[in-house]
Amino acid sequence: MSTAVAEPQARAPEPARAERNYLNVSFGVMSWLFTRDHKRIAILYLVSITLMFFVGGAFAVLIRLELMTPEGDLVQPETYNKLFSMHGIIMVWFFLIPSIPATIGNFVLPMMLGAKDLAFPRINLASWWLYILAALVMLWAVIHGGVDTGWTFYPPFSTDATRTEVNATVLSIFIAGFSSIFTAMNFIVTVHRMRAPGLTWFRLPLFVWSMYATSLILVLATPVLAITLVLLALERLFGVGIFDPKLGGDPVLFQHLFWFYSHPAVYVMILPGMGVVSEVISCFARKPVFGYKFVAFASLAIALFGFLVWGHHLFVAGESIYAALVFSFLSYLVAVPSAIKVFNWTATLYKGAVSYETPMLYGLGFIGLFTIGGLTGLFVAALGVDVHVTDTYFVVAHFHYIMVGGMVMGYMAALHYWWPKMSGRMYPEGWAKLAALIIFLGFNLTFFPQFVLGYLGMPRRYHAYAPEFQVLNVLSTAGASILGVGYILPLIYLLWSLKYAPAAGPNPWGATGLEWQTASPPPPHNFPETPVVTGPPYQYQLEEDARAD
Amino acid sequence: MQTEHEVLQEQFEDLEQQHEASTLGMWTFLATEVLFFGVIFTGYTVYRLSYPEEFRRASQHLYVTLGGPNTLVLITSSLTMALAVRGAQVGSRRTQLTCLALTMLLGLIFLGVKFTEYYIEYRAALIPVLRFDETPWAQQGLEPAHVKLFFVFYFIMTGLHAVHMIIGIALLGVLLVLAGRSWFSPVWYTPVEMVGLYWHFVDVIWIFLLPLLYLIGQQSLRMG
Amino acid sequence: MFAQMRLFPERASTMADRVDALFLFLLAVTGTMSILIALLVIWFAVRYRRGARGRYDPRLKGSILVETLWTVGPLLVFLVMFFWGASVYFRLYTSPEDATDIYVVGKQWMWKIQHPDGQREINELHVPVGQRIRLRMTSEDVIHSFFVPAFRTKHDVVPGRYSTLWFEPNRVGTYHLFCAEYCGTWHSRMIGSVVVMEPAQYQTWLDSHAEGSLALEGRKIFLKYRCLSCHNTSGTPHGPPLEELYGKLVLLEGGKRVTADEDYIRESILQPKAKVVAGFRPIMPTFQGQVSEEEVLKLIAYIRSLGRGETPPRVEETPPPIQEPAAESPGGPNP
């Protein structure tokens, strides 16, 4: 028996040269800014969040430069406090939350379902406009002096003490929240109502499952943030007293409300990456994802249990010991589905036919770094250890390992994986692999020392620090500069590829999945005619079985 | 009247799919609204448990005599709204127009009464930030700051509700114009149905607000 | 910068050992798991690379048995982590009955501390080794957090309520005190130290800082006459720092040595030019006729009590009352 891999062929014929696709149906700025095509909106989002990523990244560069020396000599403390606040705010709400859903999800989700578009194209466009409005308000706030509350806005500091642009920032996040809600509503309705004939729930690609779980969280959690921020603004403008201890209010109530949103939101910042990894691992290992149903339900479990653990951010804030016990326990429960996923991805590689194209490199990197980030989540969920490491660099390292090492890697994987579909061109493989390597090395050098710093006791949000922490901080800064180079490379070669790279063809990876059965770039309504689905996803086959078909 | 071809949006296969999608979308939106209000209800509950006496006594200063009948107005408007949807469903333009207009009218009456209450409360110096007199409360041995918290919640909750009412009335206005142009038909009346869902939701919120805000002081009022 | 570097923090309280034990347990388990996963991923990726013949089998889709194993397995491990973590937390956050109360007030950006007998200090906390201490903490403005890494404990300090934190130091030394909750501009400077002392030393410290004690009175006088403007420890002071001066041998201009006892200090205050410390110019004005005898006594008591790092921070920016060396002593020592 021969055990060679069958290279699945795209079922659609190679399109004729001057085929109409979503890029060339119409031209001009207006045809983009007011498009209702989910693919164009995805591109609009892609451009916008890339910009915001580099703004957030520039703040990160300044943070790291300041922390090269212990004295706090590069910028004033006021400035430093604004740097990390705006870094966090921009990276979370203007880059990472919309990253995979609004770009990749927007682009491929309808195609994976065999649909012509999302259910509400106008709402989809409105979502992007809201995002832009929010980003403009945010940038206005940055220019008018920024904000120095941290991304968490804890009162009474944010309401009484600071004199920075809290109101404008809060407004911008409020607007951005509605932009996510719109996207999420669209996804939920589309997945429920617009699947192609034959596409049952258990035939959905895992990326769709993860988008669905993400959308559930966005719909249910974002309004909580929105109204909490409204209350914060009221407090700040009128001193209504809800969070002010002097007026009988409770500042810790804000923390509960904030984390009731923000913990679920951290899963918004990982589930999409997990979805991408499932697609990529399966494609480049030429095997169906091991334990499909377990991975699918793990996404839902994470989304639902994620709502019950917010109190693990308040272990030292004065919640009762018993509340802390419950939240710690539930945090361990919610870690189980993540473990299931990691094990299933690993098992997918077993007896596969693995190749190492760039998306796969990022995919494998994701598994490793997410695991480290997740496992350190177990440290901070352990009550006795969290008392020591909370609000230190240990936590900073924990979440960067997940959000940068995990999600940004997942985002890069997705970008490279679907780039041929989006642009119709291949990216230069050699450069891409080099960039992936640089990012991996730079990332670890940046954030691994921070675990050590954290356990040593270096508090976060410190503009100046004790001299004995310097060596590790210098290492971290060195890593960040390598990382910066790693992120600029793709920007260059992807733009380059738009013009000079060879055409990709409909299915360069030999992947299964409906999106690969249409032309690259896809025509305006995705498929010449609605596809019919007859089997489960990821049907990779042995060569002889394929021939027998 | 529009034909099926005109109202079917290009991303859908047929009108049924389009209708189902809109309905699910609306329910999803209402789910976000529930959480939106849910937070304020939670905050209210936290402080009411912390300061029961102040909240009870402050509640007695609201006008149940206005808020109670106002509830009836709102419930009636839900009824007329349902009839308007029915009208669209069976294709009766007259029923649609009358019922939509009635619903709008009832909504406006509700808002009128609500703002009258606000005005009375302004005169009685019960509005924190704007006009609030602490002395009578302090004389009764209550902590004015905590009384203020009650009123803060009262104004935020009813205010947010009023904003939703205003949006609803505006939507009804749009429907009225479209219905006047015979836009809806038994084949396609989704917008009427969606606005209907929204309107009922806003009413239900009020049904929760009434006992939480107006009625918590009632029993003891009767007892003395 | 390398000299002071460490990879593991100091341990100075009874709880530190427990926290570290839990930490090391977590490190061992998770370290093993991540290495295991990394090795598996690499091994599979290499062994089952495309083109490697005879191994590919895409029919492998899952197995309820394995899934159950790797659901239940981690869950059990997590439960151990949970219970261990919870038990450590319980000890960290339930203070023993017999602890001594010390009051802490956080405000932007300093820690104000008051001992049971009224001794006050700022950004410093002196405690005796081997005794249980309970801090009762509150804030005057925003939220802060009292964090002593060497004790492995911290707690937020929230306005409008009291939080408590307890520890039992078990090693003498000076340890970092950090504010760990972001509180505005100088959050990173809301730091200080916790000084763990032998009980006897601690008693002396308490005595010399007791309300109405000579030393404490002396401190006021020291501040009143602005001695601090020259005798400080920041930057380049005009005069020699006075910490731990008492009882030492002082090298004088001209090479002579003298023991810093009461008489010497008294003379230094009243006739500073009589004995000039090597390396300094004789710019100290004489305080003869300005300070009363009683005040001198208190000053001496204060200088006697002044330990390492205890000079108060210089706050006022008025220039010191320098008495320029008179013309008859040209070519005075020039540092």
Ligand code: HEA
């Ligand atoms: C994408 C974002 C993301 C994700 C996915 C997570 C995932 C997790 N997080 Fe994290 N977290 C953040 C982002 C994220 N976190 C952020 C931003 C903060 C700080 C916010 C701030 O204060 O500014 C934070 C803070 C934070 C805290 C508070 C710390 C503090 O401030 O003191 C806690 C405490 O419990 C915690 C726990 C966890 C846990 C248990 C998980 C789990 O879901 C992880 C589960 C994954 C695994 C466990 C790995 C895979 C498992 C295996 C391979 C099995 C191994 C098997 C055995 C060990 C047997 N996180």
Ligand code: HEA
């Ligand atoms: C959500 C996503 C996200 C992402 C992607 C990142 C990315 C990075 N973060 Fe971020 N970070 C947060 C979320 C994120 N962070 C959050 C939520 C906080 C907490 C904030 C708070 O406390 O409130 C935080 C806090 C935080 C701190 C702690 C600050 C403090 O507590 O004092 C540090 C310190 O090293 C840091 C570093 C970095 C670095 C080096 C990167 C790198 O990965 C960035 C790499 C990117 C680049 C290097 C950009 C390349 C671009 C250029 C080089 C162009 C430069 C242009 C000019 C200079 C004009 N981050």
Ligand code: CUA
């Ligand atoms: Cu006080 Cu930070």
Ligand SMILES: [Cu+2]
């Ligand atoms: Cu969390």
